[in-house]
Amino acid sequence: MSTIRVPDVVHSPTQDCEKLKKAFEGWGTDEKAIIWVLGHRNASQRRKIRETYQQLYNESLIDRLHSELSGDFRKAVIWWTYDPPERDARLANGALKAKMKDIKCLQVIVEIACASSPHHLVGVRQAYCSLYDCSLEEDITSAVSRPLRKILVGLVGSYRYDKELVDIDVADAEASRLREAIQAKQLDHEDVVYLLSTRNVHQLRATFEYYKQRYGNDIDQDIEKCGSGELESLMRVIIRCLYSPEKHFAEVIRSSLVGLGTDEDSLSRAIVARAEIDMMKVRGEYFNMNKTNLDDAVKGDTSGDYKDFLMTLLGARI
Amino acid sequence: MSTIRVPDVVHSPTQDCEKLKKAFEGWGTDEKAIIWVLGHRNASQRRKIRETYQQLYNESLIDRLHSELSGDFRKAVIWWTYDPPERDARLANGALKAKMKDIKCLQVIVEIACASSPHHLVGVRQAYCSLYDCSLEEDITSAVSRPLRKILVGLVGSYRYDKELVDIDVADAEASRLREAIQAKQLDHEDVVYLLSTRNVHQLRATFEYYKQRYGNDIDQDIEKCGSGELESLMRVIIRCLYSPEKHFAEVIRSSLVGLGTDEDSLSRAIVARAEIDMMKVRGEYFNMNKTNLDDAVKGDTSGDYKDFLMTLLGARI
Numbered sequence: 291m292s293t294i295r296v297p298d299v300v301h302s303p304t305q306d307c308e309k310l311k312k313a314f315e316g317w318g319t320d321e322k323a324i325i326w327v328l329g330h331r332n333a334s335q336r337r338k339i340r341e342t343y344q345q346l347y348n349e350s351l352i353d354r355l356h357s358e359l360s361g362d363f364r365k366a367v368i369w370w371t372y373d374p375p376e377r378d379a380r381l382a383n384g385a386l387k388a389k390m391k392d393i394k395c396l397q398v399i400v401e402i403a404c405a406s407s408p409h410h411l412v413g414v415r416q417a418y419c420s421l422y423d424c425s426l427e428e429d430i431t432s433a434v435s436r437p438l439r440k441i442l443v444g445l446v447g448s449y450r451y452d453k454e455l456v457d458i459d460v461a462d463a464e465a466s467r468l469r470e471a472i473q474a475k476q477l478d479h480e481d482v483v484y485l486l487s488t489r490n491v492h493q494l495r496a497t498f499e500y501y502k503q504r505y506g507n508d509i510d511q512d513i514e515k516c517g518s519g520e521l522e523s524l525m526r527v528i529i530r531c532l533y534s535p536e537k538h539f540a541e542v543i544r545s546s547l548v549g550l551g552t553d554e555d556s557l558s559r560a561i562v563a564r565a566e567i568d569m570m571k572v573r574g575e576y577f578n579m580n581k582t583n584l585d586d587a588v589k590g591d592t593s594g595d596y597k598d599f600l601m602t603l604l605g606a607r608i
Numbered sequence: 609m610s611t612i613r614v615p616d617v618v619h620s621p622t623q624d625c626e627k628l629k630k631a632f633e634g635w636g637t638d639e640k641a642i643i644w645v646l647g648h649r650n651a652s653q654r655r656k657i658r659e660t661y662q663q664l665y666n667e668s669l670i671d672r673l674h675s676e677l678s679g680d681f682r683k684a685v686i687w688w689t690y691d692p693p694e695r696d697a698r699l700a701n702g703a704l705k706a707k708m709k710d711i712k713c714l715q716v717i718v719e720i721a722c723a724s725s726p727h728h729l730v731g732v733r734q735a736y737c738s739l740y741d742c743s744l745e746e747d748i749t750s751a752v753s754r755p756l757r758k759i760l761v762g763l764v765g766s767y768r769y770d771k772e773l774v775d776i777d778v779a780d781a782e783a784s785r786l787r788e789a790i791q792a793k794q795l796d797h798e799d800v801v802y803l804l805s806t807r808n809v810h811q812l813r814a815t816f817e818y819y820k821q822r823y824g825n826d827i828d829q830d831i832e833k834c835g836s837g838e839l840e841s842l843m844r845v846i847i848r849c850l851y852s853p854e855k856h857f858a859e860v861i862r863s864s865l866v867g868l869g870t871d872e873d874s875l876s877r878a879i880v881a882r883a884e885i886d887m888m889k890v891r892g893e894y895f896n897m898n899k900t901n902l903d904d905a906v907k908g909d910t911s912g913d914y915k916d917f918l919m920t921l922l923g924a925r926i
Binding site for chain 2: 408416426431443447448449452484487
């Protein structure tokens with residue numbers, strides 16, 4: 291389900307580092323070589339490259355990339371080169387430190403808490419503590435106001451059971467509980483927060499299916515009817531990330547491309563975060579939604595090395 | 609700060625397993641040999657012994673201990689032999705499945721969430737999912753009623769920053785916030801739950817110190833004045849586990865020994881859980897509290913192999 295192409299026979303980390311070093315040196319930077327190496331390595335290979343680079347040249351690969359590259363290309367390559375939990379801790383911190391903390395910004399935290407494995411989420415929290423000398427929850431509590439903070443702290447604290455196990459009686463009962471909360475416009479009710487932050491994703495998907503069967507609408511349509519405030523918007527992102535992360539990321543990519551100009555940060559985040567997880571499915575969902583090809587859309591809205599890098603992560607042979 | 613005595617030169621896991629196997633076989637079980645081996649090995653050595661025993665004899669060491677031993681001795685040895693996160697997951701499950709879920713029972717969960725490292729807490733949650741096919745929080749939510757569940761779910765979800773870093777302005781402000789909550793008898797207020805479940809323990813200790821300096825009493829004395837219900841009792845255990853785990857466990861041991869009969873489960877839990885962490889300090893606190901020696905008190909209230917095992921964990925040369 292990953293789109294990146296890792297060759298059957300991969301060069302040693304030392305060979306990769308030598309190629310990168312060569313790309314940095316001399317007259318101008320050889321961006322193609324950087325894409326060629328890093329764009330075709332998985333997370334554990336990239337970790338080894340980072341470590342080996344540090345040992346060989348006594349400098350941080352990330353710092354070197356930062357000084358050699360620029361713009362959206364630099365940001366995307368650096369996000370890709372970080373260990374995924376560290377990348378997400380940095381993204382979460384960026385969201386919490388942003389001046390405009392709208393839902394588009396806070397959704398990064400929802401993605402980490404609801405569209406990742408429990409193991410990854412814990413890794414992000416660990417990385418957050420190491421990087422920022424406080425817990426992720428402390429920063430959420432001080433940066434976000436009620437009722438959103440209650441929900442985000444709950445979600446971030448989750449450690450969900452990660453196998454497919456569904457209790458249909460629970461799904462039935464909790465679909466009713468969600469209905470009550472929606473009708474009473476109490477989306478931040480304690481029961482709703484518990485349910486969304488403690489149940490395993492398969493259980494929650496069954497609950498949402500029950501909801502649809504019994505009440506006729508998708509739950510997020512009914513939440514939309516509750517209002518158009520921040521709480522409703524956040525709740526819809528949460529449901530989407532839990533129900534179908536691939537639909538969520540297809541939508542993130544779509545929104546980043548529509549309209550005048552491209553939202554490169556969102557585009558890069560979605561592709562970098564999912565290229566090794568479920569990008570094939572995201573591509574399928576994108577096509578279902580838009581009846582156009584995701585790869586063509588990305589190609590049409592980007593250019594140069596940035597385009598080449600994203601297309602490499604999408605599996606194109608550049 | 610550990611009290612167990614691990615020899616400078618430790619036998620190989622295979623030699624330890626052979627000694628254990630020999631202790632199980634023949635006429636009657638050689639309890640002394642079991643104590644001799646397991647009582648002098650740290651957690652990672654015990655893990656290797658468990659793994660090696662399984663490989664060598666194709667049977668589970670825990671199962672064999674279960675069939676060879678009995679009573680309080682068996683329970684204590686088995687708790688000691690489990691991986692610490694698995695042991696605590698089992699203890700938490702036992703507490704949640706108990707018919708009488710009083711504070712003495714639920715305090716096991718508080719100990720795991722407030723008197724352990726963030727890493728251990730995550731390990732317990734992971735083990736809980738593996739053992740019981742659901743998250744620890746799901747079981748807390750279904751087994752415990754409001755307002756205790758709100759607090760326990762919050763605490764269990766924590767991943768605290770684990771270094772010593774204190775912001776005195778935060779300590780000052782949060783001491784006031786706690787005072788307000790105590791005066792309004794709103795111990796389960798969202799702000800209180802956040803504070804207790806997101807701040808690092810050093811920060812919280814500074815907050816409790818500020819509280820005492822400013823308002824004259826220890827915070828747990830003021831909580832006691834709020835009432836004698838479950839919420840107040842739970843809150844006092846939480847404060848104690850965060851403020852001074854060693855005092856808490858000294859108190860657990862004291863309560864397990866006072867009165868008619870001994871509460872062996874609590875006694876074993878405290879000694880097994882802390883023997884490798886801070887039992888030296890617990891011993892000191894016990895002496896400060898009771899002006900008697902912890903080791904003498906344990907010796908006086910226990911007997912036979914059970915006594916020998918606990919004394920071994922306390923560092924005695926049996």
